[in-house]
Amino acid sequence: MKLERGSLAAFDTSPKRNGRSASVHSWYDFYAGFSSDFVSAALRALSLPLGSRILDPWNGSGTTSATGQEMGMHAIGFDINPAMLIIARAKTLSAPSLESVLPLAKLIAAEASANRGIGIEDPLTSWFQYHDAVTLRSIERSIRRALVVPPFDEIVNVNRLSDIAAFFLNALFSVARSLAKQSKTKNPTWVRKARRTKNVGAQQIYELFIKKCLEQCAAYSVPSTPVRGVVDLQLADSRSLPLGDSSISATITSPPYCTRLDYAVSTRIELAAMGMVEADFDRLRARSIGTTRVPKSVATPNPDWGPECLNFLEQVRSHPSKASRGYYYKNHFVYFESLHQSMAEISRVTRPGGSIFIVVQDSFYKEVLNPLSKIVGQMGERNSLSVVGEYEFVSKRDMARVNIKSRIYNADRQVSEVVVWMRKHD
Numbered sequence: 001m002k003l004e005r006g007s008l009a010a011f012d013t014s015p016k017r018n019g020r021s022a023s024v025h026s027w028y029d030f031y032a033g034f035s036s037d038f039v040s041a042a043l044r045a046l047s048l049p050l051g052s053r054i055l056d057p058w059n060g061s062g063t064t065s066a067t068g069q070e071m072g073m074h075a076i077g078f079d080i081n082p083a084m085l086i087i088a089r090a091k092t093l094s095a096p097s098l099e100s101v102l103p104l105a106k107l108i109a110a111e112a113s114a115n116r117g118i119g120i121e122d123p124l125t126s127w128f129q130y131h132d133a134v135t136l137r138s139i140e141r142s143i144r145r146a147l148v149v150p151p152f153d154e155i156v157n158v159n160r161l162s163d164i165a166a167f168f169l170n171a172l173f174s175v176a177r178s179l180a181k182q183s184k185t186k187n188p189t190w191v192r193k194a195r196r197t198k199n200v201g202a203q204q205i206y207e208l209f210i211k212k213c214l215e216q217c218a219a220y221s222v223p224s225t226p227v228r229g230v231v232d233l234q235l236a237d238s239r240s241l242p243l244g245d246s247s248i249s250a251t252i253t254s255p256p257y258c259t260r261l262d263y264a265v266s267t268r269i270e271l272a273a274m275g276m277v278e279a280d281f282d283r284l285r286a287r288s289i290g291t292t293r294v295p296k297s298v299a300t301p302n303p304d305w306g307p308e309c310l311n312f313l314e315q316v317r318s319h320p321s322k323a324s325r326g327y328y329y330k331n332h333f334v335y336f337e338s339l340h341q342s343m344a345e346i347s348r349v350t351r352p353g354g355s356i357f358i359v360v361q362d363s364f365y366k367e368v369l370n371p372l373s374k375i376v377g378q379m380g381e382r383n384s385l386s387v388v389g390e391y392e393f394v395s396k397r398d399m400a401r402v403n404i405k406s407r408i409y410n411a412d413r414q415v416s417e418v419v420v421w422m423r424k425h426d
């Protein structure tokens with residue numbers, strides 16, 4: 001069922017971020033982030049009691065978790081990428097903590113300049129001159145020394161990280177990203193490695209760090225809602241959610257798109273700023289849904305993926321172009337396998353009658369339409385969910401427009417962003 005524009009007030013709000021107003025959501029310009037107006041419209045439509053448990057299993061930059069908290073919900077967000085978890089955690093900072101930002105930022109910078117030191121293998125040296133990498137690392141270490149309980153363990157620390165520690169790490173991410181700007185390629189999600197920036201200088205980096213902290217404070221708007229909810233953020237895989245059956249009232253989410261966006265690669269600089277080494281980065285990349293990596297072989301498609309998915313996969317497999325039968329078929333296969341496992345998990349943890357809003361983007365493989373919104377609906381229907389409705393928005397920021405090579409096939413096409421609303425059977 002396609003709903004007419006305006007027939008459902010909740011869906012009159014585009015899931016695409018418009019970048020209009022300054023808010024915590026402007027702290028990190030995440031290519032795939034959706035809008036907090038959309039999350040609040042969806043929550044209002046559901047009229048959930050305060051404290052209801054809402055979920056985003058692909059929490060990304062934390063739009064659902066931060067907005068859910070603002071609206072008095074118990075928001076639960078998972079992501080496989082620790083950098084995304086830090087970005088999402090930063091947004092949960094409470095207004096009174098802003099008072100501590102400037103004195104703490106100065107302290108962190110002073111402590112960093114007094115305690116420099118780096119291993120030659122530091123991942124930041126892929127982008128920055130050695131001395132600049134030393135400066136950035138000294139800030140990261142200084143944040144940890146001041147605000148994070150040792151010993152350093154990525155999973156434990158990221159899961160338990162305080163909002164104020166995440167706030168400073170987010171500012172450090174902005175510094176690293178802005179200094180490495182020239183390493184970006186035409187594809188906004190692809191960060192090129194090993195092209196070093198010019199030497200910046202320690203003093204300038206410390207000042208930039210303090211400036212980014214102050215900019216984050218300036219963009220903070222005190223929530224207008226009277227009751228703040230609770231947020232739980234955790235590193236987890238959407239294919240195996242650490243939640244009990246029927247424990248969630250609503251899910252508002254957006255999976256990785258099926259457009260060969262490599263989400264781990266898009267946060268490569270942030271992960272390096274956290275100190276993630278190459279081997280761990282490779283492991284994260286392989287586990288992230290949407291990865292461009294493919295296994296040597298794949299099994300046969302599962303009929304439970306639904307006819308739209310099987311039909312699309314077959315069109316990819318039988319496409320005459322080079323590599324369709326090999327690399328691209330396997331790449332899509334792995335994506336749908338992971339999506340199906342995740343849909344089964346989302347359904348399992350949703351209480352009977354609970355709602356699920358999934359924002360997806362239909363796309364094209366060559367000239368073949370990948371009807372992801374229908375595929376998600378059919379996977380849901382095979383997992384005790386019914387599609388309540390779909391609402392479509394024309395996307396202006398899609399891969400057909402940013403990836404010049406793909407324009408050969410997609411010259412006049414408009415790609416849609418679709419909100420699929422599903423409900424768990426009673």
Ligand SMILES: C[S@@+](CC[C@H](N)C(=O)[O-])C[C@H]1O[C@@H](n2cnc3c(N)ncnc32)[C@H](O)[C@@H]1O
Binds near residue numbers: 032058081239256
């Ligand atoms: C489209 S983004 C979500 C955007 C989010 N709605 C926002 O507003 O920022 C998809 C997210 O899924 C995460 N992801 C990829 N594979 C995952 C997996 N297996 N389990 C959990 N999260 C995963 C990526 O790291 C990325 O942050």
